[in-house]
Amino acid sequence: MRSLIVGTGSYAPEKVLTNADLEKLVDTNDQWIVERTGIRARHIAAPEQATSDLAIEAAKRALEMAQVDPKDLDLIVMGTITPDYPWPSTAALLQGRLGNKKAFAFDVSAACAGSLYALSIADRYVSTGVAKRALVIGAELLTRIVDWKDRNTCVLFGDGAGAMVLAPSTDEKRGIQSIHLHADGSAWQMLHQAGPGSRNPLTAEMYAQGKHHLFMNGREVYKFAVRALEEACRETLAASELSPSDVTWVCAHQANKRILDSTLERLEIPESKCWMNLEKYGNTSSASLPMTLDEANRAGWLKPGDLILTTAIGAGMAWGAGLIRW
């Protein structure tokens, strides 16, 4: 049995921060940001909003499309590295807020690959009949951990949430074909948040050293990403004995337009097949993949039978790719 995505939803906070706004905060300019990343604006959560507030909006929209009552969910799995609290999981908070009593719920920590990891886990439960209805979320408030004085990173990220509802497919050809995940923990330092945690507990010194901020070696991440994404896409296509030319649409994590363009070029997939929304949202980490899928879906791009290639990469390093017969 395959699992099918029967509903998608997304939510971006109201406030928009443009590149021109950023020029007032750090020494940067619109041209540099657009040329290097493709980003023109990003959405920023209101001070009173936490990750579950974004997640619940996306979840409600996906559940409505799927015509699934939140009380009927058997599983809620959320990719996030910016949870409401260190614990319990934001997925558990969401279960409570949705009025659901029977789903088991947990978060997955795989940074920007979080929703792909979460989708892969939910797919295993649904395709084996253990769960009949699963909610998969990617929700992130990265702007809370970004150093707003660091032009290398603060221009790249935005807040948002995306959701997918999975159910068993009644047509054996449709649904998730396979998802292939990878990790390379030897590269963890490329992209990380050093504290607070058991290695660097919450102290005034840790805070003064800025260890609570997101750290990234952009150049190293870029090189790693381009190679890893191409390999993962080829691996997932090969598993179904398909080639890049069979792909109808690409709905991928939006980290950087140049990373996506170069992945597409290596795969010889035309850019016109890839839904891009980076210019509006920036990199929304785990939210980006389901937000992209939802936009493409609601725009009428995704038709039953279409072959969707998806891929994502994030801190860990953690990455992967998957194929979905819509």
Ligand SMILES: CC(C)(COP(=O)(O)OP(=O)(O)OC[C@H]1O[C@@H](n2cnc3c(N)ncnc32)[C@H](O)[C@@H]1OP(=O)(O)O)[C@@H](O)C(=O)NCCC(=O)NCCS
């Ligand atoms: C971050 C990224 C856009 C930087 O582009 P780059 O071409 O590698 O640029 P570099 O880091 O080499 O910096 C080039 C110069 O621009 C400067 N610069 C960095 N950020 C800047 C900004 N926002 N505005 C203006 N100049 C900036 C640097 O200080 C550097 O100046 P220098 O040469 O005087 O030292 C790019 O490396 C990238 O996209 N990496 C992947 C990031 C990513 O996707 N992360 C998430 C993965 S999920």
